[in-house]
Amino acid sequence: MQSPENNPAVSAGGSVDAGAGASPAAGSSGDADASAAAGAGTAVPDPAAPAPAAGADAPAAGADPAGWPWETILWIAGGVLLLIVLVVAAVLLWRWWQRRQRQAPAEPAAPALSERLEQVWKPFYRELPPAARHYPTVVVLGHAGAGKSQLIDSHVDWRGQENQYLHSAVNGGPLQLYLGPEVVVHELSTGLLGDLSRQARRALTKLWRRVGPSVIVVVALDGRRLAGASEDELRRLAQLVRGKIGLLPRRVRGAVRLRVCITHLDASEGYAEFAQLAGTHPGELRLEALGPGYDDASAWLAAYEPHLSYALTRRSAPEFARFVRFLEALPVLVRQFAPLARSLAGEDPFAPRYRLDELSLSALLPASSVGEPFAVDRAQVAASLAESRRRHLYYSAAMAVVALAAVTGLHVWHVGRLHDAEDAVRALAQNRVTLADTRPSMARDATASAVDAASERLLFQRARAAGEAIDAVRDSEILWLGRVFEDRKDALALAFTDAVRDKTLLPLVSRGDERVRLLYAVSLIYAARSTELGALINETPAPWVQRLRLPETLVRDYLRASEQPWDGLVTLPALPAGGDDGGEGEGDWSAYFEHLRAIYQADALSPAALAAAQASAPLLTDAQEYALLAEAAAALPADPVLLEQLAPLLDSLSRSTWVRENYGQLSALTSMVADTDLSVRATPGWTLGMLLDELVRLSEGAAPGEDVYRFALDGRDYAFARASWADMAARARAGALIRGVLGDIEAAQRSPFFRADAFLPGVAPAAAGLGASRGIRGVYTRQAFAEHVAPVLAQTQPVLDQAALDAADASTLSSYVLASADSYARAYREELSQYYQSFRFEVAQPASLPYALRAFTGAPSWFTDFLHVVATTASPPLGEGSFFVPMASNLQPFAALVALLAEDQGSFPNLAPHAQIVAALVSALEAGGAAGADAGAAGGDAAAEQDGLRSELSAVGALVLDVLSGNGDSHVAQTRAWLASTNLDRSFHEPFLAPVEEAYALGREDIEAAVQRLWQREVLPVALPLLSRFPFDEAADRGLTPDELEAALRAQGKQPGGFWQAFDALVGPATARARDGGFRMLSPLRPPAGMLRQLDALAALSERLWDADGKRVAFVVQVTPLPLPREAAAGRVPTLAYLKAGSAGVYAFNQQPSAQALAVDWWAADAASVGLQLTAPASASKRHVSVEVAAQSWSFWDLLRRAQVSGETWSWEIPVSADETSRRAVRFAFDEDPFDVFDVPQSARSSALLSPRSSAARGAP
Known part of the structure; x- marks a missing residue:
C-alpha cells in the first residue's frame, strides 16, 4: 500500500481523487466515516510504513477529553501546588531565621521570655474544658506591688475549680493564668507589660488568638502610690496598656471593656466605713459619670448623698466622721487617676478609642471591695456556646456534603469514562470497513487507492481511541471504583477484543497470501494477557507490528484487553502454490528483480521508482525470526484442529531452499534498496555557496563499494552493481537539492549569495558634506564579493565537472549561477556609481577653506579614504572562467578610474598633478590672507592700497576677483586641462573638480556679498538723496542745485563726483563696460538687484550734462x-x-x-x-x-x-x-522726453524701478 504522500490520487491537502481507482469495497459500502476521513486528510500514521506504524503512539490532535489522564493531571497539579507551598514556607522560614539571627545580639533576653510564655499558656489551654473556651477573658495589668494577684484571689474562685480537678491556675512567672467560674483570667507581670520586643509581641499575639468571645482589661493601681505618681508615669502606664490591647484579635478589640481598680486603700481614712455602706452599690462608680476629662466626681458624690442619713443613724459619730472625710477625699482620688483614664480612653483623635467601664476599689480587709472588676455577662457565654454548636453543625453538614459530592463526582467521572469507552468500542465494532477491504492483497507490492488508505487510517484511529478509552477506565479505578461495574468492564474488554479481531486480525488471515504473515496473525489472535504467548508478544511487539503493518498501540491494547485466549477457531485460506518456498518463493523475487532491472536500464532513480522498489521487496525471514516464530507456535493453544491447520504452515518455514542459498546476497540487495534515502536536508535560507558545498559533500560522501549482486532465477541472470545504484541515488539527491534550493530562493525573493542573517559591513556615508553623501550597502563591497560571491563563481565549474549530476540539473545550475552573477554585477556597478556620484565637498565658511582643501593635497585624509574605497570596490578579485565575465564587463567603465587611482604605499602617484593644483590654491589663499593682515598692521599707504572692494574680501574672494579680472591663472581651468589629459570620462570628473569649484564658488559668493553690501551701504546712499529732489522727482517741491548734482553725479573729469569715486573704489573692480557702453558684472558674478540699471542711468545722465573733460554742456x-x-x-x-x-x-x-x-x-x-x-x-x-x-x-x-x-x-x-x-x-x-535724462531708479528693493512720473503730475501751474 502506498502512503498518501506518494499516491498521485491524493492531493496536497489530503483530498481524494474520485477517479483514482477506489476499491470496490470502499466505493460500494458508502462508509461515510471513511469518506470523511479521506476528505479531511486526517493526520493518522500510515500503517503501510513499518517504522511510523510501530511508533505511532502520540494522541491525535483534538482527541476526546474523556480519554485524557485526569488522575495524572490532578496528581501533577497537586504536586506542583505542594511544591510551591513548600518553597514559600522554606523562604519564609529562612527569612525568619535571618531576622532572628540579626536581632539576637540586641535582645538576648526576649527569646527566653517568649519561650517561657508558650510553655505557660499552651498546656493551660490544652487542658481547658471545651466550654471554658467560650468564657470571657479578663486581662489584669499593673505595676509590681499593685495587688493584682490579691485582687484575682478575692474576686475569682479559681480554687473552687481546682477542687473539682480542673486545671484552673498556672503560674509562669511573667504570665499567670486562672480559670474561674465563667471567666478566664490572664495576669501579666510588670516585666511582660513593659516588654516591647518583637518576640514578646509575637508570643502575646499567639496567646490572645485563643481569648473568648469578649475581653475585659482591668488596670490595677496601687492606692498608696497614686498620690505620689506623676502624670507622665500614669500616661506611660496607659500607653503600655493600650499597646497590649492592640495585640488582641480584631474580633474582640473593638468591643474591649476597660476597668480601673484602685487597691491597697486600707490606709485611706474612712474607706472601711465607705466599703461597708457602698459595697452593695457598685454601679454608682461608672467612669462615664466623671465627664469627658474624667476629673469631675460631683456625680459620684450626689449618688452617695442618700447614704449619709443611713450612716448618721446606723454608725457611731467617729465612724460617720471617717465616712464623710473619705467622701471629701474622693474627688482628690479621682483627679489623681484622671490622666490615666484619659490616656486609656484615647486622647489622640487619630488613635482608636476604648470604652472605660467602671472604677473598682479594693483593700486587704475582708469584704472591703467596692465594685466587681471581674463581672461578666453570662448571657454572652451562653450565646457563644450556642453559636459554637451551630457552627460545628454547619461545618459537619458542609463536610458531609463535600464528601458526598466528592464520592458522587468520582463515581460520575468513572461512569463517564466507562460510557466513553463503550461508545469508542461500539464505534469500532460498527465500522463497516475492515482490513480485508483496504488491503485487497497481502502481497507487499500491492497498492491501495486513496479511499482505502483513508479508511484504514480511520479504522486504526478508532481502534486506538477505543484502547485509550479502556486505559482511561483502568486509570480511574481508584479507591473502591475498581470493584464497581465489573460485569460491564468485562463485557467492554470482550467487545473490544472481538472488534479488533473481527476488523483487523481475522481479515488479515482470510486475505493472507504469505505464510509468515499468517503465522504472525494467528499467534496474535490466540494471545492473551495471562498466557505465555501474550507475554512473548508484549515483550517483543516489533515483529508483529512490522509484519502485520499494525500500529503498536493496537497490538498492546488488544493484549491488555484479552483476559483469556480466544476460544474460537480460525480458518486458514488456501495457501498459494509455491513449492517449498515457505511463502518466499522465486515468483516474488523474479518480479522484484525485473523492477530493479528497469531502474538500472533507465539509469535514473526517481522517488516514485524507489518507493515502488522498496514496497515490492519480498519478505526475507532470518534465523532469529524463525526462532521467534517457533517459540510463538509452541505457545499456541493445544487445539488439535488448529494445530492440524497450522502444520503445513509451520513445516514450510524450513523448506525455502533457494532463499536459504542466496540469503546473504538477497539480504545485502534488499538492505541496499531499503536503506536508500533520496530525501535531502531542509534548505530554507540556503545560498548558492551552501548548495555547492553540499553537492561536493554528497559526491565525496558516496562510498558505494565494488559489490555486484548476481542471481540466477527462472533461467535468467541478474546483476545489480552497488556502485551504479549509489551513483543514481547521488544524482537523484543532487537534483532534488538543486531544485529545492533554487526554488526556495525564487519563492523568498532573496539574494542567492548571502544568508539573511549574514553580517556584511558596508561603507557609511560621509558626514558634514565632505565625501559621499550615500554609502555602499554591505552586499556590494569588495569584501562581500570576495567572501561570498567570488567563491561561488570560482567553485561552480569544478562542481559541475566533478559532482554527480544529471545533464539537465547541471544545465539548470549553470544557467542560474550565470544569471545571478549578471544580476549581482549590474547591481554592484549601480551601487558603486551612485556612491561615486554622490560625492560632495561643501565648506560653510571661507575661513575654513584652506584647511578643508588640504585633504586634496595628497596627504592621508577623508578624500584619500574615499578614493581608496572607490579603487578597491571597483577592482574586486576576479577569477578565470565564464562566471566572472558579467562582473568584469560591468566594471569595465571604471577601468580608467582604477588605473588613475593606482595606489603605491597608501598614496596615489597619478594624482600628483591634481594635488599640486590644489596645493597651489591653498598657498595662494594663505598668502592672500597673510598679505591682508600685514597690510592692515603696516597702516599708511599699505592700508590705503587695501581700501576699496579688496579690503572687504576674504582671501578666496580676492583670489577669484583677480582671476575674473584676468590678473591670475584659473585653477579650475588647470584642473580641467589635467582631467582632459587623463582620458577619464566626464562622469568621473566631479570629485576632482569639487575642491577648486567649491573654492571659486565661495569666492564668487564673497565678492557678490561684498558688492551687495558696499553698494547698499556706501555707494548708492551718495546718490539716493538727490534722486528724491527735482528734477529727478517731478513731484518734489525742493529742487537740486547744479553744483550739488555735479559734486555727486559727474563721472567725467579729473575729479569725478562722490558717487562715482565711491563706485570706482568699492564696486567698480567687480564690473566692466560692455560694448554698448553699459555696465556688467565680471562673469559669472551676479549684480545686486537694480544696480546695473541705476549705473547705466547715472552714466547716461553724466554723458548728457558734461563733456569728456568734465565741463558742463x-x-x-x-x-x-x-x-x-x-x-x-x-x-x-x-x-x-x-x-x-x-x-x-x-x-x-x-x-x-x-x-x-x-x-x-x-x-x-x-x-x-x-x-x-x-x-x-x-x-x-x-x-x-x-x-x-x-x-x-x-x-x-x-x-x-x-x-x-x-x-x-x-x-x-x-x-x-x-x-x-x-x-x-x-x-x-x-523727439525725447527731457525728463528721461533724470529717470534713475531710486531703490533696488522697489518693484517700480522708474521715477514717479506721470502725465497727471504735469500741467499744474
Whole structure:
C-alpha cells in the first residue's frame, strides 16, 4: 500500500481523487466515516510504513477529553501546588531565621521570655474544658506591688475549680493564668507589660488568638502610690496598656471593656466605713459619670448623698466622721487617676478609642471591695456556646456534603469514562470497513487507492481511541471504583477484543497470501494477557507490528484487553502454490528483480521508482525470526484442529531452499534498496555557496563499494552493481537539492549569495558634506564579493565537472549561477556609481577653506579614504572562467578610474598633478590672507592700497576677483586641462573638480556679498538723496542745485563726483563696460538687484550734462513747433508761438513745421516761458500772452512739468482773455522726453524701478 504522500490520487491537502481507482469495497459500502476521513486528510500514521506504524503512539490532535489522564493531571497539579507551598514556607522560614539571627545580639533576653510564655499558656489551654473556651477573658495589668494577684484571689474562685480537678491556675512567672467560674483570667507581670520586643509581641499575639468571645482589661493601681505618681508615669502606664490591647484579635478589640481598680486603700481614712455602706452599690462608680476629662466626681458624690442619713443613724459619730472625710477625699482620688483614664480612653483623635467601664476599689480587709472588676455577662457565654454548636453543625453538614459530592463526582467521572469507552468500542465494532477491504492483497507490492488508505487510517484511529478509552477506565479505578461495574468492564474488554479481531486480525488471515504473515496473525489472535504467548508478544511487539503493518498501540491494547485466549477457531485460506518456498518463493523475487532491472536500464532513480522498489521487496525471514516464530507456535493453544491447520504452515518455514542459498546476497540487495534515502536536508535560507558545498559533500560522501549482486532465477541472470545504484541515488539527491534550493530562493525573493542573517559591513556615508553623501550597502563591497560571491563563481565549474549530476540539473545550475552573477554585477556597478556620484565637498565658511582643501593635497585624509574605497570596490578579485565575465564587463567603465587611482604605499602617484593644483590654491589663499593682515598692521599707504572692494574680501574672494579680472591663472581651468589629459570620462570628473569649484564658488559668493553690501551701504546712499529732489522727482517741491548734482553725479573729469569715486573704489573692480557702453558684472558674478540699471542711468545722465573733460554742456533737445490754433480770441488771431529757456528759444509760425535744436544751459538760473502772439487783422496790433517761470535753476524742466503730454506732444493752455476764461493751446513736439535724462531708479528693493512720473503730475501751474 502506498502512503498518501506518494499516491498521485491524493492531493496536497489530503483530498481524494474520485477517479483514482477506489476499491470496490470502499466505493460500494458508502462508509461515510471513511469518506470523511479521506476528505479531511486526517493526520493518522500510515500503517503501510513499518517504522511510523510501530511508533505511532502520540494522541491525535483534538482527541476526546474523556480519554485524557485526569488522575495524572490532578496528581501533577497537586504536586506542583505542594511544591510551591513548600518553597514559600522554606523562604519564609529562612527569612525568619535571618531576622532572628540579626536581632539576637540586641535582645538576648526576649527569646527566653517568649519561650517561657508558650510553655505557660499552651498546656493551660490544652487542658481547658471545651466550654471554658467560650468564657470571657479578663486581662489584669499593673505595676509590681499593685495587688493584682490579691485582687484575682478575692474576686475569682479559681480554687473552687481546682477542687473539682480542673486545671484552673498556672503560674509562669511573667504570665499567670486562672480559670474561674465563667471567666478566664490572664495576669501579666510588670516585666511582660513593659516588654516591647518583637518576640514578646509575637508570643502575646499567639496567646490572645485563643481569648473568648469578649475581653475585659482591668488596670490595677496601687492606692498608696497614686498620690505620689506623676502624670507622665500614669500616661506611660496607659500607653503600655493600650499597646497590649492592640495585640488582641480584631474580633474582640473593638468591643474591649476597660476597668480601673484602685487597691491597697486600707490606709485611706474612712474607706472601711465607705466599703461597708457602698459595697452593695457598685454601679454608682461608672467612669462615664466623671465627664469627658474624667476629673469631675460631683456625680459620684450626689449618688452617695442618700447614704449619709443611713450612716448618721446606723454608725457611731467617729465612724460617720471617717465616712464623710473619705467622701471629701474622693474627688482628690479621682483627679489623681484622671490622666490615666484619659490616656486609656484615647486622647489622640487619630488613635482608636476604648470604652472605660467602671472604677473598682479594693483593700486587704475582708469584704472591703467596692465594685466587681471581674463581672461578666453570662448571657454572652451562653450565646457563644450556642453559636459554637451551630457552627460545628454547619461545618459537619458542609463536610458531609463535600464528601458526598466528592464520592458522587468520582463515581460520575468513572461512569463517564466507562460510557466513553463503550461508545469508542461500539464505534469500532460498527465500522463497516475492515482490513480485508483496504488491503485487497497481502502481497507487499500491492497498492491501495486513496479511499482505502483513508479508511484504514480511520479504522486504526478508532481502534486506538477505543484502547485509550479502556486505559482511561483502568486509570480511574481508584479507591473502591475498581470493584464497581465489573460485569460491564468485562463485557467492554470482550467487545473490544472481538472488534479488533473481527476488523483487523481475522481479515488479515482470510486475505493472507504469505505464510509468515499468517503465522504472525494467528499467534496474535490466540494471545492473551495471562498466557505465555501474550507475554512473548508484549515483550517483543516489533515483529508483529512490522509484519502485520499494525500500529503498536493496537497490538498492546488488544493484549491488555484479552483476559483469556480466544476460544474460537480460525480458518486458514488456501495457501498459494509455491513449492517449498515457505511463502518466499522465486515468483516474488523474479518480479522484484525485473523492477530493479528497469531502474538500472533507465539509469535514473526517481522517488516514485524507489518507493515502488522498496514496497515490492519480498519478505526475507532470518534465523532469529524463525526462532521467534517457533517459540510463538509452541505457545499456541493445544487445539488439535488448529494445530492440524497450522502444520503445513509451520513445516514450510524450513523448506525455502533457494532463499536459504542466496540469503546473504538477497539480504545485502534488499538492505541496499531499503536503506536508500533520496530525501535531502531542509534548505530554507540556503545560498548558492551552501548548495555547492553540499553537492561536493554528497559526491565525496558516496562510498558505494565494488559489490555486484548476481542471481540466477527462472533461467535468467541478474546483476545489480552497488556502485551504479549509489551513483543514481547521488544524482537523484543532487537534483532534488538543486531544485529545492533554487526554488526556495525564487519563492523568498532573496539574494542567492548571502544568508539573511549574514553580517556584511558596508561603507557609511560621509558626514558634514565632505565625501559621499550615500554609502555602499554591505552586499556590494569588495569584501562581500570576495567572501561570498567570488567563491561561488570560482567553485561552480569544478562542481559541475566533478559532482554527480544529471545533464539537465547541471544545465539548470549553470544557467542560474550565470544569471545571478549578471544580476549581482549590474547591481554592484549601480551601487558603486551612485556612491561615486554622490560625492560632495561643501565648506560653510571661507575661513575654513584652506584647511578643508588640504585633504586634496595628497596627504592621508577623508578624500584619500574615499578614493581608496572607490579603487578597491571597483577592482574586486576576479577569477578565470565564464562566471566572472558579467562582473568584469560591468566594471569595465571604471577601468580608467582604477588605473588613475593606482595606489603605491597608501598614496596615489597619478594624482600628483591634481594635488599640486590644489596645493597651489591653498598657498595662494594663505598668502592672500597673510598679505591682508600685514597690510592692515603696516597702516599708511599699505592700508590705503587695501581700501576699496579688496579690503572687504576674504582671501578666496580676492583670489577669484583677480582671476575674473584676468590678473591670475584659473585653477579650475588647470584642473580641467589635467582631467582632459587623463582620458577619464566626464562622469568621473566631479570629485576632482569639487575642491577648486567649491573654492571659486565661495569666492564668487564673497565678492557678490561684498558688492551687495558696499553698494547698499556706501555707494548708492551718495546718490539716493538727490534722486528724491527735482528734477529727478517731478513731484518734489525742493529742487537740486547744479553744483550739488555735479559734486555727486559727474563721472567725467579729473575729479569725478562722490558717487562715482565711491563706485570706482568699492564696486567698480567687480564690473566692466560692455560694448554698448553699459555696465556688467565680471562673469559669472551676479549684480545686486537694480544696480546695473541705476549705473547705466547715472552714466547716461553724466554723458548728457558734461563733456569728456568734465565741463558742463548744454542740454540739447530737438523740438518741432506744431500748427498754431486757428480760433480768434477777442478779434485777434494767433500768429506766433514760442518756447524759451534763457537765451535759447524755438518759434512757431503758420508755416510748414520743422525740427529745431533747443540748447538749454541747465546750470544757469534763467527764466523759461512759453507764449503766443495775437495779432488784430485790422490794425495789425500785436499782443503777447504766455506762461512763465521765473529765473531759477531747472526753470525749463519746471515749465515742462506744467504741460500736458500726449505721446511726443507737449501742450500748454495759455489764457487769452482778461478773465482767463478763454484759453488757447500752444503745442510742441519733442523727439525725447527731457525728463528721461533724470529717470534713475531710486531703490533696488522697489518693484517700480522708474521715477514717479506721470502725465497727471504735469500741467499744474
